[in-house]
Amino acid sequence: xxxxxxxxxxxxxxxxxxxxxxxxxxxxxxxxxxxxxxxxxxxxxxxxxxxxxxxxxxxxxxxxxxxxxxxxxxxxxxxxxxxxxxxxxxxxxxxxxxxxxxxxxxxxxxxxxxxxxxxxxxxxxxxxxxxxxxxxxxxxxxxxxxxxxxxxxxxxxxxxxxxxxxxxxxxxxxxxxxxxxxxxxxxxxxxxxxxxxxxxxxxxxxxxxxxxxxxxxxxxxxxxxxxxxxxxxxxxxxxxxxxxxxxxxxxxxxxxxxxxxxxxxxxxxxxxxxxxxxxxxxxxxxxxxxxxxxxxxxxxxxxxxxxxxxxxxxxxxxxxxxxxxxxxxxxxxxxxxxxxxxxxxxxxxxxxxxxxxxxxxxxxxxxxxxxxxxxxxxxxxxxxxxxxxxxxxxxxxxxxxxx
Numbered sequence: 001x002x003x004x005x006x007x008x009x010x011x012x013x014x015x016x017x018x019x020x021x022x023x024x025x026x027x028x029x030x031x032x033x034x035x036x037x038x039x040x041x042x043x044x045x046x047x048x049x050x051x052x053x054x055x056x057x058x059x060x061x062x063x064x065x066x067x068x069x070x071x072x073x074x075x076x077x078x079x080x081x082x083x084x085x086x087x088x089x090x091x092x093x094x095x096x097x098x099x100x101x102x103x104x105x106x107x108x109x110x111x112x113x114x115x116x117x118x119x120x121x122x123x124x125x126x127x128x129x130x131x132x133x134x135x136x137x138x139x140x141x142x143x144x145x146x147x148x149x150x151x152x153x154x155x156x157x158x159x160x161x162x163x164x165x166x167x168x169x170x171x172x173x174x175x176x177x178x179x180x181x182x183x184x185x186x187x188x189x190x191x192x193x194x195x196x197x198x199x200x201x202x203x204x205x206x207x208x209x210x211x212x213x214x215x216x217x218x219x220x221x222x223x224x225x226x227x228x229x230x231x232x233x234x235x236x237x238x239x240x241x242x243x244x245x246x247x248x249x250x251x252x253x254x255x256x257x258x259x260x261x262x263x264x265x266x267x268x269x270x271x272x273x274x275x276x277x278x279x280x281x282x283x284x285x286x287x288x289x290x291x292x293x294x295x296x297x298x299x300x301x302x303x304x305x306x307x308x309x310x311x312x313x314x315x316x317x318x319x320x321x322x323x324x325x326x327x328x329x330x331x332x333x334x335x336x337x338x339x340x341x342x343x344x345x346x347x348x349x350x351x352x353x354x355x356x357x358x359x360x361x362x363x364x365x366x367x368x369x370x371x372x373x374x375x376x377x378x379x380x381x382x383x384x385x386x387x388x389x390x391x392x393x394x395x396x397x398x399x400x401x402x403x
Contacts (some may be wrong), residue, residue, distance in 0.1 A: 004289075007291060017330060032130060066357055078092075078368075086376060088397075093224045107162050126147055127214035129386070155206060159206050163192075223256075229392070234313075254315075258314050266295065373398070380396075381394055
């Protein structure tokens with residue numbers, strides 16, 4: 001790692017992320033979870049797998065989840081907290097997003113089963129430790145063991161029932177007893193349909209579904225808490241404009257995009273060179289040499305993001321070809337599938353809000369602000385000490401009418 005070539009600066013980072021001579025190399029420390037999942041693939045296998053799964057994330061799919069699935073899930077989970085008047089924001093974010101992730105990944109989560117929901121949250125939280133093992137402060141062999149144990153629980157309680165149900169549906173469809181419309185629209189179903197033609201074994205499918213569960217729930221929950229903290233801090237300093245957070249949906253989305261820029265889910269991206277060549281920044285890298293692309297610093301490039309690029313400013317203006325959240329969702333072959341689902345579509349010149357996607361993070365905060373969410377004056381937030389990533393471990397808030 002000491003010989004790794006470092007890439008900083010938005011434009012160099014953008015070009016480097018798009019360079020096909022470089023392959024993913026940061027997520028190889030926990031094969032128990034990450035072996036042969038989409039994120040760690042490259043070349044033809046990556047192209048074929050991505051083509052299979054990408055069709056799930058078309059805009060009509062995003063529209064369906066944002067307008068029909070998400071509100072129902074959110075209201076159900078939020079209701080008891082409104083009675084209690086308090087909640088821990090990271091836990092709440094996980095509870096909401098675990099349900100959505102289950103729908104997308106293909107895990108049948110029994111409605112109303114709080115015990116199974118909490119078990120799934122604990123399992124997927126452990127998957128998050130495995131996926132980000134590169135940045136863990138814990139003994140890595142211990143984390144790998146815990147991830148393997150979590151994967152076994154996931155298989156027994158969640159994956160197998162969902163897997164077997166979809167297998168039977170496929171058999172019924174082939175026999176003519178059911179319509180193809182009866183097949184759920186999710187990652188597990190899609191992979192099962194392509195299982196034979198793409199040589200996808202059950203263990204690999206289980207890892208892919210588990211990874212999607214982690215990516216969909218963990219990253220969005222973390223991003224939501226960062227956004228809330230940034231917004232509240234900004235409102236304290238800009239009280240005259242604070243009302244916009246609660247009254248202007250597009251302004252709230254701009255706040256979320258600005259926070260996403262400052263807090264990319266992965267602060268760096270590691271790549272390995274498949275051949276010797278000169279990088280976009282002029283540095284030469286040998287074959288199998290490591291390249292670290294600093295997304296966090298690149299997202300704070302003053303030449304692209306203007307004055308005070310490390311500060312939170314929802315009024316920030318960027319060039320038309322630059323996303324307001326920078327490189328947070330990646331670019332090139334490994335662009336995040338869930339970019340529009342989590343972050344929404346870019347505002348541009350929105351004329352019809354009914355056709356605009358705010359994204360699940362903005363919608364979640366919109367709902368919380370409509371219920372008067374605010375920091376808990378009696379309990380301070382704490383950081384997550386199990387990772388070098390600057391995430392919140394706990395973030396107590398009050399909700400509903402003031403005491």
